Every structure is written in C-alpha cells, then in structure tokens.
Amino acid sequence: MIIGLTGGIGSGKSTVAKIFQHLGVPVFIADEESKRILDTDPILQNRLQNLLGKDLIKAGVIDKVYMAQKIFSDESLLQEVNALLHPLVGIAFKHWALQQHNAPYVMREAAILFESSTYKDCDKIVVVTAPESLRLERVMRRSNLSAEAVKARMKKQWPQERKDAMADYLVDNSGEKSLIKQVIAIHENIISGTK
Numbered sequence: 424m425i426i427g428l429t430g431g432i433g434s435g436k437s438t439v440a441k442i443f444q445h446l447g448v449p450v451f452i453a454d455e456e457s458k459r460i461l462d463t464d465p466i467l468q469n470r471l472q473n474l475l476g477k478d479l480i481k482a483g484v485i486d487k488v489y490m491a492q493k494i495f496s497d498e499s500l501l502q503e504v505n506a507l508l509h510p511l512v513g514i515a516f517k518h519w520a521l522q523q524h525n526a527p528y529v530m531r532e533a534a535i536l537f538e539s540s541t542y543k544d545c546d547k548i549v550v551v552t553a554p555e556s557l558r559l560e561r562v563m564r565r566s567n568l569s570a571e572a573v574k575a576r577m578k579k580q581w582p583q584e585r586k587d588a589m590a591d592y593l594v595d596n597s598g599e600k601s602l603i604k605q606v607i608a609i610h611e612n613i614i615s616g617t618k
C-alpha cells in the first residue's frame with residue numbers, strides 16, 4: 424500500500440515525514456531523491472544544461488540556487504525541468520518500493536504530489552495543513568528567504584485549501600494540536616486497514 428504525504432510549502436510535511444519514519448514507516452522523500460538524481464545522472468545534467476545555460480554546472484556539480492532562480496522565474500522552464508526529472512523520480516520510487524516489501528505500507532512525500540498527478544498512484548493521501556501566515560513565517564525562518572520569494576513559490580503550488588479537500592487524512596499543524604498524537608492515530612488507522 425502506498426500512502427502519499429503532501430501539504431503546502433511550510434505546512435510541516437518534512438516534520439510529519441520524520442515522525443512516520445520514527446514509527447518505522449519507510450518514507451520516500453521526492454525532494455531528496457530529485458537532488459540525488461540531479462547530482463548523479465550525467466544525461467539529465469546535460470539536458471538541463473542545454474535548457475538552463477552553461478552556468479548551471481560548476482565544477483561538475485549542479486548549482487541548485489542558480490537552478491531554482493531560473494525555474495521559479497519562468498513557468499515554461501519549470502515545466503520542462505519537471506518533465507525531465509519527474510519520470511526519473513517515479514522510476515526511482517518504484518525500485519525503492521519493491522525493496523520495502525516487508526512493510527505494511529510505504530509513504531511517498533512530495534511537495535507537488537497533487538500538481539504532478541503522483542497522487543493517482545497512491546492508495547490514500549495524508550495532507551499536512553497550517554494557515555498561510557504561519558507557513559510563510561516558518562519558511563522564511565527555515566530557508567532564509569524573503570516574504571516575496573516564499574509567496575512566489577506558494578503561488579506555483581495549489582492553494583492549501585484545495586489540497587486539504589482531497590485528503591483522506593488531514594494533519595493540523597497550526598501548532599494547537601500534538602503532531603505526534605495525530606500521526607500515531609493515522610498510522611494505526613492505516614495499519615488496521617491493511618490487516
């Protein structure tokens with residue numbers, strides 16, 4: 424069984440993913456896998472350099488800050504990069520999931536689980552939610568970005584409410600409820616459904 428995990432930027436997806444991992448759930452983090460592929464796939468690196476310019480690669484390594492600046496300021500470039508990268512992440516996920524056959528379920532964490540249609544490959548979806556002002560504050564602190572830069576990234580994603588409406592399980596990370604208790608309840612519910 425595949426459980427998707429998503430939420431708006433700064434909602435607390437990564438934090439929630441870590442709690443599931445502590446419970447023993449294998450979690451595939453799409454962002455980490457994307458970075459690994461970007462660092463190790465020379466064919467992809469070459470294609471991206473053709474798309475984004477020769478400055479993309481410095482000393483044999485993709486400059487991710489340069490890449491983010493390019494793709495977050497140009498929607499068509501973002502889509503072209505996604506079209507190159509996403510299929511590779513999808514293949515990596517399938518390989519990884521096959522190795523986790525002893526687990527009752529695996530989790531796939533992705534910021535753009537809905538936007539990329541990856542949710543269609545998931546049996547159930549967990550959405551982490553928090554108010555926009557709080558998400559903005561958390562991301563500015565975490566990533567040292569300006570409010571404008573964070574808002575620009577938020578605009579590239581579906582609104583949080585649209586994600587919430589598609590959740591099988593909603594995790595409230597407004598700071599008022601225990602994250603750990605909510606995650607344990609969801610975990611137990613998923614496990615009981617797999618027996």
Ligand code: ADP
Pocket residue numbers: 430431432433434435436437438439561562564565596597598602
């Ligand atoms: P996402 O992966 O959805 O972008 P993160 O899990 O990285 O979000 O959370 C964004 C930032 O907010 C991180 O620095 C994280 O430590 C912090 N954070 C997340 N949840 C809480 C919370 N309940 N209370 C305080 N800080 C939090």
